[in-house]
Amino acid sequence: MKALILLVSFVFLFSCTKTDDKIDEVINIKVSKNGYSPNVIHVKRGETVLFKITALDEGIGDDYSQKYYGHCFYILPPYDIMVENIKKGETKQIKVKMIYPGKFLFTCPYCSGIFPTKGEIIVE
Numbered sequence: 001m002k003a004l005i006l007l008v009s010f011v012f013l014f015s016c017t018k019t020d021d022k023i024d025e026v027i028n029i030k031v032s033k034n035g036y037s038p039n040v041i042h043v044k045r046g047e048t049v050l051f052k053i054t055a056l057d058e059g060i061g062d063d064y065s066q067k068y069y070g071h072c073f074y075i076l077p078p079y080d081i082m083v084e085n086i087k088k089g090e091t092k093q094i095k096v097k098m099i100y101p102g103k104f105l106f107t108c109p110y111c112s113g114i115f116p117t118k119g120e121i122i123v124e
Contacts, residue, residue, distance in 0.1 A: 019048055019095055019096070019097040020095075021048040021095075021097060022048060023048055023049070023050045023095065024044075024047040024048050024049065025043060025047055025048075025049050025050070026049075026050045026052065027041055027043075027049055027050070027051050027052070028052045028054070029041075029051060029052065029053045029054070029073065029119075030053075030054050030056050031053055031054070031055055031056065031059070031071045031073065031086065031108065031117060032055070032056035032057045032059075032071075033057055033059065033111070033114075033115040033117075034115070034116065035115070035116045035117050035118070035119070036106070036117060036118070036119040038119070039118070039119035039120070040119060040120050040122065041119065041120070041121045041122065042121075042122045042124060043098050043121065043122070043123055043124070044098070044123070044124055045098060045099065045100075045101045045123050045124060046097075046098065046099065047097075047098050048095060048096070048097050048098070049095070049096050049098055050093055050094075050095050051073065051083075051093060051094050051095075051096065052091050052092075052093045053071075053073040053083055053086055053091065053092055053093065053094075054086075054089075054090070054091040055070050055071045055086040055087060055088050055089065055090055056088070056089075057088055058070060058087075058088045059071035059086070059088075059108070059110060059111055059115075060110045060111045060114070062087065062088060064085075064087070068084070068085065068110050069085055069087070070085050070086045070087045070088065070090070070110075071086045071108050071110065071111070071117070072084045072085065072086060072108045072109065072110055073086070073092075073094070073106060073108065074106060074107055074108065074109055075096070075104055075105075075106045075121065076104060076105045076106070076107070078100050079096065079100065079104060081094055081096055098121075098123045100123060101123050101124065102122075102123060103120055103121070103122050103123075104120065104121045104122075104123065105118060105119070105120060105121075106118065106119050106120070106121055107119070
């Protein structure tokens with residue numbers, strides 16, 4: 001039983017990608033109805049990256065009484081990190097420990113079917 005608890009604790013501890021670690025790199029991303037800029041991002045495995053996402057336009061809308069508005073930034077699993085409701089002119093940020101190597105899609109689920117909002121993070 002102790003071994004199982006240790007294993008679960010180990011998996012949880014090392015699978016968490018949100019972090020309070022020191023920042024190794026800052027990446028500024030602009031998002032608009034035309035997509036993300038940059039839309040291909042290279043980072044090193046093990047780095048802690050601060051993503052700063054700025055919305056250049058209103059995205060799916062500026063009705064802030066709605067559950068979803070503006071733009072968002074979502075890194076698909078295994079990262080599974082989301083920054084929601086970024087208003088026009090606003091910058092939101094998220095710090096992520098890049099522990100999984102490979103290529104990972106990021107997108108705005110709000111408007112991915114309407115606008116070309118997707119990109120790729122390459123963790124080397």
